[in-house]
Amino acid sequence: MAQPLHDLRFVTSASDVRQLGVCHAEVAFVGRSNVGKSSLLNALAQHKQLARVSKTPGRTRLINVFLTGPDRWVVDLPGYGFATGPAAEKAKWEEMIGGYLTGRASLRMVFVLVDAEVGPTKLDLQTIGWLQSEDLPLRIVATKADKVKPSRALAQRRDVAKVLNLLPEDIAWVSSDKGTGIQDLRREVAGLLDL
Numbered sequence: 489m490a491q492p493l494h495d496l497r498f499v500t501s502a503s504d505v506r507q508l509g510v511c512h513a514e515v516a517f518v519g520r521s522n523v524g525k526s527s528l529l530n531a532l533a534q535h536k537q538l539a540r541v542s543k544t545p546g547r548t549r550l551i552n553v554f555l556t557g558p559d560r561w562v563v564d565l566p567g568y569g570f571a572t573g574p575a576a577e578k579a580k581w582e583e584m585i586g587g588y589l590t591g592r593a594s595l596r597m598v599f600v601l602v603d604a605e606v607g608p609t610k611l612d613l614q615t616i617g618w619l620q621s622e623d624l625p626l627r628i629v630a631t632k633a634d635k636v637k638p639s640r641a642l643a644q645r646r647d648v649a650k651v652l653n654l655l656p657e658d659i660a661w662v663s664s665d666k667g668t669g670i671q672d673l674r675r676e677v678a679g680l681l682d683l
């Protein structure tokens with residue numbers, strides 16, 4: 489049988505949640521710029537160039553909707569903490585992301601990506617606190633796990649979990665480059681989307 493999410497395809501970009509139609513269920517990826525959101529989407533879909541990846545932070549600038557199965561969406565959002573733009577533009581982005589996250593009744597899970605090597609930043613913690621205050625379902629995904637030395641991996645998992653007040657097993661550890669944890673996350677996303 490084909491892998492779930494193998495058929496993910498780009499449908500639309502929007503700058504405002506009000507431009508989006510209805511769907512059966514959706515999940516979204518959030519996280520700071522450059523944390524690996526678009527790369528993770530590509531890894532889940534096994535499609536290298538589905539979502540645009542870049543070494544320059546701020547690559548994803550709009551709400552990007554990808555479709556899988558009948559009416560199931562995976563949504564790639566612009567990263568936060570990309571501070572080089574004008575303040576007005578930054579505020580617009582926050583409004584766009586916040587508007588999307590609070591405006592979708594079909595949103596089943598917000599995957600919050602944190603860098604496995606760096607650990608949660610102040611902005612990550614602020615975002616998580618905000619999602620909790622909005623009662624949004626969230627799941628932490630530690631990205632770029634390949635960058636953590638194997639000798640340090642267990643301790644790093646424990647340390648990252650501790651900062652987040654979680655158990656190490658509550659966090660999905662993934663590497664889009666090496667494929668670590670991708671299959672499990674793919675199954676989890678498929679389940680959330682009733683696939």
Ligand SMILES: Nc1nc2c(ncn2[C@@H]2O[C@H](COP(=O)(O)OP(=O)(O)OP(=O)(O)O)[C@@H](O)[C@H]2O)c(=O)[nH]1
Pocket residue numbers: 519520521522523524525526527528540541542543544545546547548549565566567568631632633634635662663664665666
């Ligand atoms: N080593 C390693 N690098 C990764 C991994 N995933 C992503 N990267 C790199 O991290 C950089 C940013 O990746 P993106 O996927 O564009 O990050 P993003 O979160 O979508 O960034 P914005 O769209 O700017 O918010 C790129 O240079 C990727 O090649 C990974 O699993 N391991």
Ligand SMILES: [Mg+2]
Pocket residue numbers: 525526527540541547548564565566567
């Ligand atoms: Mg991106």
